Amino acid sequence: MILHPVDTILSLVLLSVLFSFGSSRLPGLIKVIAFQGIIVSMVPFFIGHDMTAGGVVFTVATLLIRGIIIPMSIYVAIKKVAIKREVEPIIGFHASMLCGLGLIVAATYISRQLNIPFISNYTLLFPTAIALLATGMFLLIARRNAIAMVLGYIMMENGIYLIGTTISVRARHIVEFGILLDVLAGVMIMAIILQNIKRTFDDVDTANLRTLKE
Amino acid sequence: MVEIVFLAPFIIGIIAFFLPKEISRRLLVGIGAIHLLLSLLLWKNRPEAIFKSYFAVTPEGLLSLLVISLLFFLISIYTVAYLKESEIQHENIFTGSMILFLSTMTMVTLSDHIMVMWIAIEATTLASAPLIYTHRSAASLEATWKYVLICSVGIAMALLGSVLITLSMDIGNVDAPLSFSALVIVAKTLDPMWLKAGFVFILVGYGTKMGLAPMHTWLPDAHSEAPSPASALLSGVLLNCAYLGIFKTNKIMHAAGLNDFSGTILIVFGLMSILAAATFILKQNEYKRMLAYSSIENMGIIAVGTGIGGIAAYGAVICMIHHSLIKSSLFLSSGNILLGYGDRFIKNTGDMVTRMPKTFVAFFSGFAGISGFPPFGIFIGELFIIVGAFKTGHYIAAGIFILSLCVIFAGFANQVMKISFDDSDSNKIIGLKEKASMVWPQYILLLTSLILCFYMPDTLYQTIIDAVTAIGGGFK
Numbered sequence: 001m002i003l004h005p006v007d008t009i010l011s012l013v014l015l016s017v018l019f020s021f022g023s024s025r026l027p028g029l030i031k032v033i034a035f036q037g038i039i040v041s042m043v044p045f046f047i048g049h050d051m052t053a054g055g056v057v058f059t060v061a062t063l064l065i066r067g068i069i070i071p072m073s074i075y076v077a078i079k080k081v082a083i084k085r086e087v088e089p090i091i092g093f094h095a096s097m098l099c100g101l102g103l104i105v106a107a108t109y110i111s112r113q114l115n116i117p118f119i120s121n122y123t124l125l126f127p128t129a130i131a132l133l134a135t136g137m138f139l140l141i142a143r144r145n146a147i148a149m150v151l152g153y154i155m156m157e158n159g160i161y162l163i164g165t166t167i168s169v170r171a172r173h174i175v176e177f178g179i180l181l182d183v184l185a186g187v188m189i190m191a192i193i194l195q196n197i198k199r200t201f202d203d204v205d206t207a208n209l210r211t212l213k214e
Numbered sequence: 215m216v217e218i219v220f221l222a223p224f225i226i227g228i229i230a231f232f233l234p235k236e237i238s239r240r241l242l243v244g245i246g247a248i249h250l251l252l253s254l255l256l257w258k259n260r261p262e263a264i265f266k267s268y269f270a271v272t273p274e275g276l277l278s279l280l281v282i283s284l285l286f287f288l289i290s291i292y293t294v295a296y297l298k299e300s301e302i303q304h305e306n307i308f309t310g311s312m313i314l315f316l317s318t319m320t321m322v323t324l325s326d327h328i329m330v331m332w333i334a335i336e337a338t339t340l341a342s343a344p345l346i347y348t349h350r351s352a353a354s355l356e357a358t359w360k361y362v363l364i365c366s367v368g369i370a371m372a373l374l375g376s377v378l379i380t381l382s383m384d385i386g387n388v389d390a391p392l393s394f395s396a397l398v399i400v401a402k403t404l405d406p407m408w409l410k411a412g413f414v415f416i417l418v419g420y421g422t423k424m425g426l427a428p429m430h431t432w433l434p435d436a437h438s439e440a441p442s443p444a445s446a447l448l449s450g451v452l453l454n455c456a457y458l459g460i461f462k463t464n465k466i467m468h469a470a471g472l473n474d475f476s477g478t479i480l481i482v483f484g485l486m487s488i489l490a491a492a493t494f495i496l497k498q499n500e501y502k503r504m505l506a507y508s509s510i511e512n513m514g515i516i517a518v519g520t521g522i523g524g525i526a527a528y529g530a531v532i533c534m535i536h537h538s539l540i541k542s543s544l545f546l547s548s549g550n551i552l553l554g555y556g557d558r559f560i561k562n563t564g565d566m567v568t569r570m571p572k573t574f575v576a577f578f579s580g581f582a583g584i585s586g587f588p589p590f591g592i593f594i595g596e597l598f599i600i601v602g603a604f605k606t607g608h609y610i611a612a613g614i615f616i617l618s619l620c621v622i623f624a625g626f627a628n629q630v631m632k633i634s635f636d637d638s639d640s641n642k643i644i645g646l647k648e649k650a651s652m653v654w655p656q657y658i659l660l661l662t663s664l665i666l667c668f669y670m671p672d673t674l675y676q677t678i679i680d681a682v683t684a685i686g687g688g689f690k
Contacts, residue, residue, distance in 0.1 A: 160373050
């Protein structure tokens with residue numbers, strides 16, 4: 001079996017997924033997000049849809065926002081308020097790594113079962129998308145640091161984008177761009193809230209955010 | 215020229231951020247009036263959109279739009295008085311966000327493209343986040359954080375669901391625009407497996423925003439921490455917007471002949487919400503959180519009604535309209551209580567009947583309306599749902615439904631009695647004069663609900679029937 005170029009770059013994303021399970025420091029995690037953002041927005045170039053000029057512009061804009069602007073804004077938010085750099089795990093790193101491996105295996109198995117006709121040429125596409133989604137969920141659940149949770153959300157969005165752009169050509173670029181702007185605005189608002197959390201509690205540990213119950 | 219209804223508030227909302235606060239207060243009422251006028255024109259003429267593939271005027275959209283317009287206008291009158299009484303820093307952010315919030319919600323009601331719908335619903339989250347953080351306290355910060363994160367993650371699920379629906383088109387070899395109205399026509403040719411998967415993700419996603427249990431955890435926090443006019447908007451109309459997303463997807467499911475599948479899931483989620491509300495409302499000690507749980511209950515009722523279909527679907531739409539009218543009046547009254555007693559706990563209020571008589575009238579009749587007393591509309595809606603449940607043989611669901619309603623009524627009544635009639639510390643000074651503009655909006659909302667029970671204009675009735683027929687509802 002010959003490996004398609006898309007699969008080659010996606011295998012790097014899968015590795016970065018594993019890395020994000022084990023990374024204990026926020027700057028490292030942000031770099032992983034930026035890397036995934038860039039790769040995921042490059043995938044449409046390699047998949048056989050015809051690229052119009054407008055399509056190229058939108059893809060490049062996506063790459064800029066997903067790969068550079070969003071990670072940078074989170075990074076600046078950390079720098080500005082000098083937040084602690086640890087992700088404060090609820091589930092330990094070794095256990096997380098094991099979860100990650102199991103998750104990738106499960107993602108591969110599931111996508112074999114589903115057998116979607118359009119992307120059967122690209123062996124790793126669907127597994128990677130599922131893995132990104134599930135890893136984002138995992139970070140949301142298993143990390144107490146508020147920034148790690150935002151990063152989890154961005155990773156989920158990356159996964160959905162990967163599925164969305166590849167299995168279907170229907171969503172016109174203008175709509176995709178709207179979705180992207182929404183995500184960008186969401187991340188910006190989250191960054192503002194993060195700074196306020198830091199100012200109010202002097203920390204971004206979400207254990208502080210437990211006063212409202214029932 | 216449909217688009218102007220949401221573009222006008224969008225532009226004015228952005229301008230309002232930069233104006234002095236006296237002017238932006240007036241702008242708030244002004245845009246409320248203009249918006250109401252535009253919505254009525256839309257009702258009368260039902261024009262076509264300029265961007266036809268993205269926006270359309272649909273019966274269910276028109277219903278929600280009218281509710282949004284009417285509520286926003288009345289709430290904006292209240293808000294001006296409320297802002298004078300309470301001290302809010304950065305008032306411009308508050309008024310600007312209110313107007314932007316109106317714009318995004320209007321966009322939800324008019325969008326026809328699946329992805330544009332998603333964009334609009336996510337935009338409502340973003341526009342309303344600053345409203346919840348208005349008081350700048352640690353608790354409101356926590357509520358905002360939960361709201362933005364949980365809703366964004368939830369709505370990401372809805373995006374995945376929308377993508378799966380496009381997949382069902384590709385597999386079924388369907389060539390149609392990605393809009394709800396086009397998909398209803400070609401629904402039979404869509405791949406059923408992926409359509410079902412898409413519906414489940416969309417229900418979980420928009421259900422998070424709608425406040426269905428077990429994804430409801432952000433709702434009591436957000437609704438209790440936001441200033442009361444914002445709570446009234448969040449509870450009265452934002453939840454309807456999320457419901458609209460589910461409703462429109464359910465239309466596709468009905469047209470594809472999969473309404474048994476979607477109905478069952480809706481009933482299960484609805485009953486879970488009603489049960490969750492019944493559990494938590496009993497021991498609530500804050501009145502705004504109590505109202506928030508009541509919203510969860512009502513969203514559950516609407517979901518159950520939609521799931522059962524037939525006459526119950528008609529009941530669900532009736533419940534939706536009246537819940538908006540009554541619940542927003544209750545939240546506005548709770549704003550008066552908060553300003554009057556200066557405290558959010560039920561135990562520190564009391565004797566409202568003599569101390570704030572005008573607010574008492576609004577609050578107490580609102581309570582009677584929301585817990586399903588005749589002659590208010592919720593009673594009729596719930597009756598239709600129960601009759602529909604028995605007619606279609608959903609006996610267990612009907613049993614749980616009725617039992618939970620009784621529990622909720624008992625819990626709710628207990629707390630309302632405490633607020634209204636309990637002896638309170640007579641030295642406590644009531645810090646609020648009950649001005650006309652702080653009670654009349656509530657009265658008008660309640661009166662509208664009352665009038666709609668006895669006399670419903672023909673065009674309104676026909677629009678409701680048109681809307682519910684598409685999901686298999688109506689009187690046949």
